[in-house]
Amino acid sequence: MDPAPGQARSVLVSMLKIESLTANYGSTTVLHNISFEVSPGEILALIGPNGAGKTTLIRAISGVIEIASGRICLGEQDLAGLSTSERAKILAVVPQARQLGGAFSVEQAVMLGRTPYLNWLGREGESDRAAVRLALHQADLESFAHRRLAYLSGGEQQRVLLARALAQTTPVLLLDEPTNHLDLQHQTNFLSLLKKLTNEKQLTVIMAMHDLNLVSFIADKVALLVDGLLTSIGTPKEVIRAEHISAAYQTPVEIVAHPGTGAPIIFPLGILDQTK
């Protein structure tokens, strides 16, 4: 089904473009000349070994670390000139759940996502309350609204952080390894929720992830980072191939297609070698 001409144009207008992004920590270059694009409704998964620069790239795009050169654009708009609060109306971040703000209730924490829209007194209005109600509903947290964060499980806390980002009502969502500390059921729930919301709200999503099997099921695009370089980008089938993954992670793997969906599934052969 072809999109109507107007739709195609709006996709182009709001495409997130990372152009030749380079970032440094002190005198070390940690991201080299990275370029890619993500369209609304698409999930791009950032993969790569530990220390490859996935989290750094998320932080660079979100604006918490300065980029040395390159551009981050939403459509035609360069994000570089925006104030912190203007930028937070375009990009929302779902960090890894940490033990912070434990005394706040779920509702209070999600309301903080409205920060870029509040006045100098920090008073919320009806539109803010409506956005929070919607975000709580979307993240299936309504029954937890008055629970304190400290009393939630890891999976619930991660959903709170997602709801807070949703309440920020941004076109772009950045997630940093959101399923790391979740069990299989919660990983599945979280990712299917994210997939559903990405479709419904036509969000542009960039997500750093470790679990390559989950990546191949959820991602529309995969970007492989090695030592701060983007070595491969494309669909999961194009990127998650034995030669790419073995080279990037420096460990032999075998990849087979899932019999139902054709999604690539990874077997780390290194474990077998060790036990032989």
Place this chain on the structure above:
Amino acid sequence: MLRQRPYLLNVTLVLIAFVFSIALGAVLIPPGTIFRILGSQIAGLNIIPDWPNSFSTIILAVRLPHTILVALTGAALATSGAAYQGLFRNPLSDPYLIGVASGAGLGAVLSMSLNWPTNLLGFYLIPIGSFAGAIITIVIVYNLARVEGMVPLTTLILAGVAVGAFASALTSFLMLRSDLQLFRAISFLLGGSPMIGWDPVLASLPYMLVGMGLLSVSGHMLNVLQFGEEEAKQMGLAVDRAKIYIIIVASLTTAVAVAFSGVIGFIGLIVPHTIRMIWGPDYRLLIPLSLLGGASALLMADMLARILLAPSSLPVGILTAIAGAPFFLWILRRAKREVFW
């Protein structure tokens, strides 16, 4: 229930403590007489004096300014304590523990030794010296305590105690080298006794109103900062500006309190934590309630300090430490069972 009406409860407590503070002393003056004496000062109200002349002198020249200064001091220490706790994301931050109060004390003493206040203008200058001392201290402590962008509890307290001790030592040195007037002023400061008369009240009022007013609207910034500076920035808070704002305003508020009342510990710790336990962590509520709670708490401590050893009185700073330390331990025990931080 009263818990649902936090402002009503806290305003009532302040008013009750205020009246009792004026009533109590070597001479007990009944509240009815207090109101009539205060009313007689208002032009247009025709109240015929039926009280001894000494009563109106005691109230208008001594107890009323004392009570106002104590209330302002308590409010200032509690609001700035709450703000420091939020800013450093550290439940032990208190103007006293992190050294700011000692730095402010040194600044106040320096400015008094350079220019002893002989008129009201001289009094207005003391908080400026005190403020400079507080800011210099906080910048040093913050940079000493900072580890990889975080300010951990251990380094914050260590740096605060060290810098605070250094400032106190300098203050003691100045005290030894000073003349009698300054010597007495410094001993008042170190013990934590509010100064006497209207001059300190009038001199601190403008600074206090600005400081506490600006702190009262910083609640949302502090809420966002509880999730870490990086997340706060991603949520759209201009973090560096917010931090500087809170540091300057909280230090100003502390500095004024210290300049005229000396070092009074624990109020900045006990009051915000009590409010937090009852009404939760939202700084938009926590800061203004700490303001009210700080006023009533220090008024009550001050009344005890005046009554316990009557006719002589104890420096209120000693009393808050005596009452505060066990209370603080109780909070620590309770914190193990229930999350309120």
